[in-house]
Amino acid sequence: MKTAAQLLKTILRTFRLRFGLTVNREGLTRVVLLTDKHVVKLPNFLGLRSSESSWLLFLQALVENAREAKASRLNHLVDNKLCPVVFAIPGGWLNVMKRADPVPAQVFNALDYAAFIRCGDYWLAVENKQSSFGFLDGRLVAIDYSGVFERSRWKQLFLSPSIRAYMSLLALDEGDGESDGRE
Ligand SMILES: Nc1ncnc2c1ncn2[C@@H]1O[C@H](COP(=O)(O)OP(=O)(O)OP(=O)(O)O)[C@@H](O)[C@H]1O
Ligand SMILES: [Mg+2]
Secondary structure: OOOHHHHHHHHHHHHHHHHOOEEEOOOOOEEEEEOOOEEEEEEOHHHOOOOHHHHHHHHHHHHHHHHHHHHHOOHHHHOOOEOOEEEEEOOOOEEEEEOOEEOOHHHHHOOOHHHHHEEOOEEEEEOOOHHHEEEEOOEEEEOOEEEEEEHHHHHHOOOOHHHHHHHHHHHHHOOOOOOOOOO
């Protein structure tokens, strides 16, 4: 009898052949199916084995999809710097996002990350790595993001450690002398 993972692999293979999908497995938590104009982000079911880390990564993927869908609805607050999620199943089970083109290393190296994530009273939670960005209709956008929030509230939010560390530096830079409560 086929396991759920084998069944899903078969379904993916069928879709790939039928619709010309390509599959990107570079993400830690999500499998991304690419069509001409859109991508589909799914939690990495196929990595779901008995180990705890796979299970936690799967949960993390649900959270990331759900946060991405929510942030995308606030895109207008951040000058549409987010590659939009055009359809999402609530709970993070599946996101459909517009497909962006990859960003060359030299473009990423020249990127003013601080300027990108600050948008007036709002900040973007986007990791500072090349694979978080893409080009959509000739504009640089974030393709892997987890929040849009009022900058005064960043300390109250759940943010990944790398983003949190960066927010802390930006806040200090803006004259917010308080630490974020950690040494
Ligand atoms: N909108 C998009 N357009 C084109 N490619 C995309 C898009 N979204 C994601 N990808 C591709 O899929 C890969 C994985 O997607 P994503 O970064 O969202 O997953 P993740 O699990 O959060 O990955 P990571 O471990 O890097 O945080 C990206 O590095 C990129 O190559
Ligand atoms: Mg990510």
